[in-house]
Amino acid sequence: MTVKKKAIVISLAVSILLMLAKFVAFFITGSNAILTDAAESIVNVIAGSFAFYSIYLSTQPRDENHPYGHGKVEFFSAFVEGILILIAGVIIIFKSSYNLIYPHVVGKLLEGTLIIGVTGLVNMVVGLYLIKVGKKEHSVTLQADGAHLLTDTYTSAGIVVGLILIQVTNIIWLDSLISILVGFYIVYTGYKLTRGSVGGLMDESDFTLVEEVVEVLQNNRHNPWIDVHNLRTQQYGPEFHIDCHVTLPYYFDLNQVHREISQIDELINKSGVRKAELFIHADPCLPKCCHYCHMSKCPVRAEAFKKEIVWTPEIVIKNKKHFENELL
Template sequence: MSPKYRLILTSFVLSTLLMIAKFIAYYQTYSSAILTDALESIINVVASGFAFYAVYLASLPKDLNHPYGHGKIEFFSAGLEGVLITLASIFIIFHAVQGFVTPQPLNDLNIGLIIISSGAIINYYLGYVIEKEGEKQNSPTLIADGKHLKLDAQSGLILILAIGLIILTKATWIDGLASIAFAVFMGISGIKIIRKSIGGLMDETNDATLHTIVDLIKNNQKNEWIDVHNLRIQEYGSDLHIDCHLTLPNYWVLEKVHDTVHEFEEVLSKEFDASVEFFIHADPCLPECCSYCKIEDCPIRWYPQTKVIEWNKVNLSLNQKHFIEKI
C-alpha cells in the first residue's frame, strides 16, 4: 500500500474513532461547544472516505476517455471538503444561537475536556504528517485533508479554553460564544479550500510551480535555446503537464532538434517528484531573432546580437516571440 493510501486510511479510522468519542462526550455534557466539535468530526470522516476514493481514482492510468489522466479528481475532493466545512460552520452558528435562546444545563465538563484535548493532539499530529506528505507528492487531496485535521485541532484549542473558563467561572454563555467563534474560523478556512480547488479545476497557474520552472530555464539556459514562449502549466492532481514553444536554429537537422528538445525536457523535469508530461513545440528561428540570439558561429546570421533578454514568468508565458513588442 502506497504512503498516500496508508495516510488517508489512518485518517479515516482515527477520525471515526474520535467522532464516536466526541459524541459520547456531548451526551455526557450537553455542551454546545463539544457538539460543535463532534459535528465537525463527521466532516472529517466523510472527507477522509471520499479522499481515499479520490486518491484511488487519481492513481488510475490514462485512458481514451481521460487522455490527461484522472488527477483532477483530487481538486474536486478538496473542494468537497471545503464545502462540507463551510456548511458545518453555518449549522454550528445556527445551533449556538438556539442555545442562547433555550440554554441547557451542562454536565461532566471534565470528561469533555479530556476527550477534546486528546482529539486535538491526535488531529494536529496526523494533519501535520498528511499535509507534509501532500506537499511532497503535490497532492491537493492530502494537503486539504491535512489542513482540515490541523484546523480541527486548532479550533479544539478554542473549545478547550472555553470549557476551562466555564468550569472556572460557571458562565455557561461562554459555551455558545465559543461555538460561534469556532464556526467562523471553520467557515473562513473552508472558503479558502474551496477557492484553491476551483483554481485547480480551472487550470489556474500555480505561482510556486511556475517560479520553479522559470528558474530552471534561466539557470540552465543554452545559447541554442534562442527563444522560449507560450509556457503553460497544468496540474492534474500530483501530475504536471507542461507545454511551450522553443525556438531553435532553422538549419538544424530533425535529429538534432529532437535531441535538444529532449534535453530541454530533462532540465524541466529534474526538480519534480511527480510525473511530468511535456508538449514542446519547436519553432525555427527567424531573421528577427538575430538581435538577441547568442549563437556565436551561426552560419546564417542576418544581424548582430544587440540585446540580451532577461527571461521571466511574464515574457516566457506570452504567446509571442520576444522580438514582438508586448501588446
C-alpha cells in the first residue's frame, strides 16, 4: 500500500469512529452544537470515501485516453468535498436558527463536552498528519482532507468553549447561537476548498512552483541561455508539467540545442525543485538580444554586452523576449 493510500485509509477509519462518538454525545445531550459537529462528521466520512477512490485513481498509470495521467481527479475530489462542506454548513445554519427561536432543553453537557473535546484532539492529529503527507507527496486530496479535519478541530474547540459557557451561565440559547457561528465558519471553509479545486481544474499556474523554477535557473544560468520566457506550470495530481521558451544563439546546430535543453530539464529535476515533466521550446536569438547576452565569443555579436537581466517570475511568465519588456 502506498503512503497516500495508507494515509487516506487512516483518515477514513478515524472519521467513522469519531462520527459515531459525536452522535453518541448528541443523543445523551440533545445539543444542537454537538449535532452540528456530528453532521459535519458525516461529510468527513463521505468525503473520505471519495478521496480514497480519487487517490486510487490518481495512482493509475497513463493510458491512451489519459496521456497526462489521472491526477486531475484529485482536484475534482477536493471540489466535491468543498461542496459537501458548504451544504452541511447551510443546513446547520438553518436548523440552528430555528432552534434559536424555539429553544429546547439540553442535558448531560459535561459528558458531551468531554467526548467532543477528545474527538477534536484526534481530528487535529490526523489532520496535521494528512497535510504533512499531502505536501510531501504533492497530493491535493490529502491536503484538502487534512484541512477539513483541522476545520473540524476548530469547530469542536468552539463548541467545547460554548458548552462550558452554557454550563456556567445556564443560558440555553447559547447552544444554537454557537451552532450558527460554527455553521458560517464551515461554509467559509467549504468555499475556500471549492475555490482552490476549481483553480486546479482550470489549470491556474502554481506561482510557488514558478518561483522555485526561476530561482534555480537564475542561480545556475548558462551563457547560452539568453533568456527564458512564457513559463507556465500545470499540476496533474502529484505530477507537475512546465512549459517554457528558451532563447539560444541562432547559429547553434540541433545537437547543441538539444544539449542545452536537456541540461535545463536535468537542472530543474535535480536541484530540489519538485519533479516535473518539461516541454521546452527553443527560440533563436535576435540582434536586439546582444546587449544582455553573456556569450563572450559570439561570432555574430551586433552590440556589446551592457547589463544582465535578472530572471524573476514576473519576467519569465511573459510571452516575449526580454528586450521587448523594456527593462533596460
